[in-house]
Amino acid sequence: MAWEIFYPAGPFALLPLNDDADGTHRSSLVWTVSEADGAGVMKLGDRAFLAEVEKRMGGVLGKVKTVGHRSSWPLGFHHTAKITSERLALIGDSAHGIHPIAGQGLNLGLRDVGALVEVLAVGARLGLDPGDPELLKRYETWRGLDSFMVALATDGLTRLFGVPGKTASAVRRLGMAAVQRTPMLKSFFMDEARGVSGDLPEILRA
Numbered sequence: 001m002a003w004e005i006f007y008p009a010g011p012f013a014l015l016p017l018n019d020d021a022d023g024t025h026r027s028s029l030v031w032t033v034s035e036a037d038g039a040g041v042m043k044l045g046d047r048a049f050l051a052e053v054e055k056r057m058g059g060v061l062g063k064v065k066t067v068g069h070r071s072s073w074p075l076g077f078h079h080t081a082k083i084t085s086e087r088l089a090l091i092g093d094s095a096h097g098i099h100p101i102a103g104q105g106l107n108l109g110l111r112d113v114g115a116l117v118e119v120l121a122v123g124a125r126l127g128l129d130p131g132d133p134e135l136l137k138r139y140e141t142w143r144g145l146d147s148f149m150v151a152l153a154t155d156g157l158t159r160l161f162g163v164p165g166k167t168a169s170a171v172r173r174l175g176m177a178a179v180q181r182t183p184m185l186k187s188f189f190m191d192e193a194r195g196v197s198g199d200l201p202e203i204l205r206a
Ligand SMILES: Cc1cc2nc3c(=O)[nH]c(=O)nc-3n(C[C@H](O)[C@H](O)[C@H](O)COP(=O)(O)OP(=O)(O)OC[C@H]3O[C@@H](n4cnc5c(N)ncnc54)[C@H](O)[C@@H]3O)c2cc1C
Pocket: 011, 013, 030, 091, 092, 093, 094, 100, 102, 103, 104, 105, 106, 107, 108, 109
């Protein structure tokens, strides 16, 4: 089971890995902190680090111990209109890097794969080389708008949820309640979240 807890600085996620040889459960931990706190968290000793982690986990997985090493990366927003070149097509996070707040990165990547496979299959039926520039261009055009819109929406959501203060929080709660009470809006947002809206590749339409 994956856990994702949203704090003002961003998500704190516990993502399941395979059990150890002795059956011990293992998770990968992603802890988003503000830029100013990053270096401090990296410098914490193991005991202090685990105490902070357990506090943020709210006891969902019980007692934890560290087995791996810590690494830190800056969270960034990466989007490029050009995802193909000579005999090259980028898919997944190599083509777009978005904030994990809305959990859309993998969905976008699967749509990239589906679109690329579909375009190449059509090309193969016409006897074209898989590296044909026209085919790659078709893939790039197909995926460009969707990945840009999702990246934009995700960035907007991150900024919206990052606005501090009680008024901002009340506005967010009102907005969420309105979505919850309006079936059309609710199903629109659910389709977006499940990654089943827009011009889907055939393989993802089933
Ligand atoms: C906390 C968190 C929660 C998320 N939740 C969701 C969610 O609910 N839904 C969703 O759709 N998305 C979610 N995402 C996003 C999702 O995890 C990514 O978008 C997705 O994993 C990207 O897949 P990928 O295969 O493109 O890249 P990656 O998963 O990053 O895979 C790239 C692989 O390449 C390897 N690699 C890198 N460099 C080299 C090299 N030089 N040589 C060989 N191998 C190399 C890496 O080790 C890695 O295994 C979340 C992300 C985070 C951080």
